[in-house]
Amino acid sequence: MSETKPQSGLDGVVAAETRVSDVDGLGGKLTIAGFAVEEFAPNATFEETVYLLWNDRLPEAAELAEFSRALAERRTIPEITVEVLKAAADRRVPAMDALRMAASTLSLETSVPSESEDIPHAEALDIVAQFPTIVAAYWRLRNGEKLVAPRRDLNHAANFLYMLTGEVPGAQRARSLETYINSVVDHGLNASTFTARVIISTQSDLVSAIVGAVGALKGPLHGGAPAPALDMVFAIGTEEHAEPYLRAALERGERLMGFGHRIYKVRDPRASVLAVAAEQFYLSEGDRKLYDLALHVESTAVRLLEEYKPGRRLQTNVEFYTALLLHGLGLPSDLFTATFAVGRVVGWLAHCFEQKNLNRLIRPQSVYVGDRDRKWIALDQR
Numbered sequence: 001m002s003e004t005k006p007q008s009g010l011d012g013v014v015a016a017e018t019r020v021s022d023v024d025g026l027g028g029k030l031t032i033a034g035f036a037v038e039e040f041a042p043n044a045t046f047e048e049t050v051y052l053l054w055n056d057r058l059p060e061a062a063e064l065a066e067f068s069r070a071l072a073e074r075r076t077i078p079e080i081t082v083e084v085l086k087a088a089a090d091r092r093v094p095a096m097d098a099l100r101m102a103a104s105t106l107s108l109e110t111s112v113p114s115e116s117e118d119i120p121h122a123e124a125l126d127i128v129a130q131f132p133t134i135v136a137a138y139w140r141l142r143n144g145e146k147l148v149a150p151r152r153d154l155n156h157a158a159n160f161l162y163m164l165t166g167e168v169p170g171a172q173r174a175r176s177l178e179t180y181i182n183s184v185v186d187h188g189l190n191a192s193t194f195t196a197r198v199i200i201s202t203q204s205d206l207v208s209a210i211v212g213a214v215g216a217l218k219g220p221l222h223g224g225a226p227a228p229a230l231d232m233v234f235a236i237g238t239e240e241h242a243e244p245y246l247r248a249a250l251e252r253g254e255r256l257m258g259f260g261h262r263i264y265k266v267r268d269p270r271a272s273v274l275a276v277a278a279e280q281f282y283l284s285e286g287d288r289k290l291y292d293l294a295l296h297v298e299s300t301a302v303r304l305l306e307e308y309k310p311g312r313r314l315q316t317n318v319e320f321y322t323a324l325l326l327h328g329l330g331l332p333s334d335l336f337t338a339t340f341a342v343g344r345v346v347g348w349l350a351h352c353f354e355q356k357n358l359n360r361l362i363r364p365q366s367v368y369v370g371d372r373d374r375k376w377i378a379l380d381q382r
């Protein structure tokens with residue numbers, strides 16, 4: 001038998017070179033296409049973000065205008081996609097399942113650029129443009145509301161909120177959402193990004209890679225944590241309940257959602273960016289008491305995690321402040337992970353382009369630990 005030991009969970013295994021993002025888990029630094037996340041997320045429009053990740057440089061004004069136009073005109077989802085969403089809404093499936101099912105229909109009607117148009121990444125633009133439309137349409141269908149058609153005059157983030165609510169959001173709301181989707185746009189070789197790269201490495205197509213990535217993101221150990229994190233804050237209710245509640249959960253051996261990370265052993269820098277965005281938002285138009293309670297829950301949780309898991313360095317991750325910010329923006333918790341996907345899909349696609357250029361099948365090995373040389377036993381003799 002081989003002497004090689006498998007690396008459980010692939011911790012520390014380097015499986016790709018990338019220019020999209022870099023995660024420094026010990027330093028607590030996230031670099032996205034050369035920018036520190038704190039520098040980039042609150043300043044970039046999402047259109048600039050997409051351009052940056054796919055071209056490895058910021059667009060000039062004319063390029064940005066053309067790129068934004070190309071993205072905005074692709075927002076309408078095919079009728080067949082709406083039909084799938086209706087069926088999903090009738091069955092009240094979770095939003096991430098609806099997104100996965102609807103995303104796979106996008107390969108039925110990919111836009112072919114006209115000869116006068118020179119649009120690289122046209123299929124990827126379709127996917128990015130239509131993710132928010134899918135999520136908003138699903139939510140309205142599930143609530144028995146009429147669909148709101150996308151508006152080309154709004155930017156990506158503002159239009160998403162508009163399609164969800166039917167109202168054009170104020171500048172601060174749109175900016176807060178934009179900061180959020182920027183901050184989660186890419187994050188090294190996380191599980192969903194790796195999934196996308198594995199799929200595209202077989203020379204499969206972009207829609208297949210994105211559908212697989214949505215499936216990976218759905219799980220509570222990856223993108224599915226913000227709703228439970230918010231539920232926890234609501235269940236705690238008041239500052240004096242925080243310690244007994246969290247202590248009891250840790251005594252039962254439960255994991256506190258929104259804390260801990262495979263890579264970060266200090267506070268997730270995205271949590272810091274989103275904490276600033278949440279503070280600005282809650283101080284001007286949100287429920288200030290909820291914000292204060294969340295801060296108290298955070299500090300209590302970090303203290304108790306050090307007590308119960310000494311040396312593990314379990315700190316606040318991105319999901320805790322995601323929950324607080326998205327809730328403040330009026331998004332239902334059922335849509336938190338799907339909204340994460342609205343941002344992250346851009347990173348998945350950027351990695352797909354890198355992997356396609358590399359053109360090398362990802363194919364690791366396993367260590368066989370089963371029996372050998374078994375003898376076949378006929379069915380009537382087992």
Ligand code: ACO
Nearest residue numbers: 221222223225254255256257258259260261262309312317
């Ligand atoms: N609450 C309580 N204990 C925890 C937590 C937590 N949030 N996270 C880790 N631990 C414990 C583990 O139980 C383990 O304890 P043990 O050594 O006594 O068995 C120890 O800390 C080390 O944990 P690992 O499982 O090795 O950490 P891993 O790197 O595999 O897990 C993960 C990272 C999955 C994020 C984990 O911290 C977790 O489950 N957190 C809660 C869910 C969450 O917030 N997910 C969102 C992650 S961010 C993102 O993906 C976008």
